[in-house]
Amino acid sequence: MAKLELIRNFCIIAHIDHGKSTLADRLLELTGTVAARDLQEQLLDGMDLERERGITIKSHPVRMHYKHEDGNTYELNLIDTPGHVDFAYEVSRSLGACEGAILLIDATQGVQAQTVANVNLAIRQNLKIIPVINKIDLPASNLPLCYEQMEEILALPREEALSVSGKTGEGVPELLRAVIERIPHPVLLDERGASALIFDSNYDAYRGVVNYVRVKNGSFKRGTKIRLFNNGIESEVKEVGFFGPEMRADEELAAGSVGYLIPNLKSPADTKMGDTITDIKDPCDKPLPGFKEVRPMVFSGIYPIDTADYEQLKASMAKLQLNDAAFMYQAETSAALGFGFRCGFLGLLHMEIIQERLRREYNMDIIATYPSVIYHVYMKSGEMIQVDNPVFMPDPSGIERIEEPIIDCHIMIPTEYIGDVMNLVMSKRGICTNTNSIDANHVIITARLPMHEILIDFHDKLKSITRGYGSMDYEPAGYQAGKLVKMDILVNGEPVDAFSSIVHVDMAYSRGRQLAERLRDVIPPQMFTIAIQAAVGGKVIARESIKQLRKNVLAKCYGGDISRKRKLLEKQKEGKKRMKLIGQVNIPQEAFVAVLKNSDVN
Template identity: 55%
Template sequence: MKNVRNISIIAHIDHGKTTLSDRILEITGAIEPRKMRAQYLDSMDIERERGITIKSHPLRVFYKSKKDGQIYEINIVDTPGHVDFTYEVDRSLAAVEGAILLVDATQGVQAQTVANTYKAVEHNLEIIPVINKIDLPNANITETELEIEDLIGIPGDEIYKISAKEGTGVEELLEAIIEKIPAPSGKDEDKLKALIFDAKYDKYRGVIVYVRIFDGSVKSGDKIMTFSNKQTYEVVEVGAFTPEMKKVDSLNAGDIGYIIAGMKEVSMAKIGDTITSAKDPTKEPLPGYKEVKPMVYAGMYPGIPEYYEELRKALEKLKLNDSALVFNPDHSPALGFGFRCGFLGLLHMDVVKERLEREFEMAVILTAPNVEYKVVLKNGEELLINDPAKFPSESEIQEVYEPYVKLSIITPPEYLGKLMNLVQNEKRGTMISTENAGFERVVLNFEVPLAEIIFDFFDRMKALSRGYASMDYELIGYRKSDLVKVTILVNKEPVEALSMIAHKDKAYTMARKLVDKLAELIPQHQFEIPIQAKAGGRIIARSTVKALRKDVLAKCYGGDVTRKMKLLEKQKEGKKKLREIGRVSIPQEAFLALLKVGEDENS
């Protein structure tokens, strides 16, 4: 075991983690040159198209050290960099002894660099700082060195400089991993203790669990037990990621690999659970992970109502692969049966929708996202509400609390004024502090309502700072707020799927934009359709979809004007009657009008 090393690669989004994994695969000869392709570990189409990592990817390589000539087994976990997928980073760090902290020489230390460094320190990991992209003409190595030194206190001459694209300095980094990262401390002869840090569903082999073996060993034919539900299984296959799944004789203490044990149900594999021997179980489980709490909620409905059951099965399979996804059955008068889903952010929501469409061929309708509010009723009851349709009437409410986040923005000083204006004046944020973050870098700390940053904040921040600013946020709790429910009435009938919760100061502006947008999206009918927004017991905005009108005066030429008046009155009566009995068909795009309101605000 002294020749085993387990590491995770952590960084801000787009700093070159996956490219570094590619070079390590090439240098160690884990992949034949003819099979090699860029972003090798990004197996999903969405990851390759968008150039982002969504899932952590484990990988085992063997490297012969130049210093002592011995062969070392290095298990690497490549992690995502986007703020929405930090839970993947958490899980990866719990399975390793060390971390490579990768920083882009052209971008310097950014928000997720700081957040991920703190996570690695919390897990007591050995950190190797690395500056990447030194081959680029605009690389600023000296400044980046100073920023890293300021962040973790490691002097500049101990920071490794590499170009993951060119392969410069990668061999020296592999030698540093062997030298600086401690070997795992478990023992093969101890009772089996394995941490499930990820899992995926295979329609032919059932549930495949990704594990880190802390103590003991496991091989095919062994009887194992999951700690959370005390279910026992017989191991069918164990293997490692080389990077493809490759069957091995056994997984021993310190190894990272996979176990197939005939688990048929998605719910049987709980991420963070401990696997032990069924014959001689360990008494204490491994610490596992804290539960991931969704930040954003949205309604998800099948495009065709009969596919409700298929959507449920697809979501269950996705949840195994993505433990942060939460869903509960829901019903909407406008959209039928569906689910209320919880996501970590808008990118997470977008990725889930796209994966459902690609991997399960499910067409889904998503309603506009909301956050979870805490409502205290006059009778003392406390409710958690993430669906505006379920928001109580004003007469029942004592107080409403909304979630707040601590928002950190790292930016060059010239964009300071614009970003402060965006957060404080437009997004109801409060400035807490500013700090210096090395040369030409400032950290702004705010407290902001979560609802204000889930829609369009990231895009606005990038636009105002020409792409230089980066952000990270964490939930800090609930605060009392002046919120109202805005109900949309179409043809005097409330449509709950279009309701929203808004701050009193912004309710009119948002309602005005929404009714105008709906008037554009709802097609004309044979009768006039009033679209109204109601808040606080009164109508605060209205827009009208004009009726389709037949030219009844076409046949009326010449003669007295009373003939024309008579025909128009007759038409008017008919339209009035139709309005009472007519039904309005609302297209699917109308349910996403709330998102379009946010987009229009920026354009």
């Protein structure tokens, strides 16, 4: 085991797509952790989804050994973190396992919104920050701008910054030396007892729950009896080890080290990210700081397309929840879609990633309902109800007011797009509260927006308006009252709960018309006219009709009096009227998929 003085625990933090995983590849290559024949791009990004999108979704730890000029061989534990705003809790847990952080800034883009958010997270955890400007090999790199933004926005002196290229490896040896010289080594806690922080978890079909841990005090080895602080569950350690970058079993995990610990737990629900593990024989007095229950911000229903897959979907979600602490789910039923789950996510990208992982990793055929947020509904009786599903919205006559969640959004854009972005914010019922010029070419707009308005296409529109140069970061800012109503979609007079949504009064008409038009195109015609209506509180605000299929009852008339033809037509008309009263419209599954997959309805 390495001495504490020879251990360095650090992570790489940056805005999305600033080159974290590529730099990690160069570090693995330089330290000889991975053989040249095994090297591939984005080595630490294990999922196909991560490689395809070029983003990191999960934290990936790896242990490297590096011989310094002072003759000592140092143990370097690196944790590659996600960059997107939706995974901020995961980043904060990874930071809790480190003493220092490499802050990566793209030389072509400069400081972005999420860079600022990650720096603030690192400062709160008292980490030593090493600023690094990446991608200096690109012709479009602008180092003077990066230095200026670093001092102005992040308050980090330019003298501390290192210039590297994750692609070519230029400057990486100097960075490794800086990690050893600038980042402090781990220190033991003052409290007695063994303790380890769970900063991530995984589920192995053969070995059960795998916890990624940073040992703060004491040590853990095979056979150690342990207890989890959050739920009091006791177990025995089956295996400990480190990541090199694949899992490698070891004798023990000592204080200061990062690695994995496999307890004898089979249920994915037994472990929570951010929890503390302690030794039963040598327990610590209190849990390590930083654990909190993650509160989802966005909710959506997920249903199996084939109802026979319900149990398999339930098991898949349990395994996925262990791998992603921020994902919540509970069972629900829908008259239209059958048995499924109400799921909570941190944001829209998080929701997209979970759905994609269910499809790919667990081979699930699923359909997701329109995303929604938690509303606070205040009744005239004085009671307050939390509603995350439009189906449970109480009767409008008993509601005093409805409050919706608000976010403070920090949008960083080139100056020439300021007018267009302000128009976008206002079109989403937002207010621009502040504008700060960072340098001659960039500005940060601070805006207050309803959370519901950024769910669908806000980020996409921001990117298209700013030609891809805009970036945003947001944080919850409480609740505020709004003119909100529940909008129902009626098909042949019957409400379809899967299409219900809570909308602002001003948006109800346009959203209702769009949904009605889309349903008109996907519901197959019947033998009678089908009315598709959007209704708010019993009042119809939009309507579309699907024309009836019609049999030609005059085909057998080849002449004769007009009154005979009229009699046949009248008889058909009566039949259609009677059919409409008793007829049922079965909306096919494809119609739900077509409407709900087209989430650009706004």
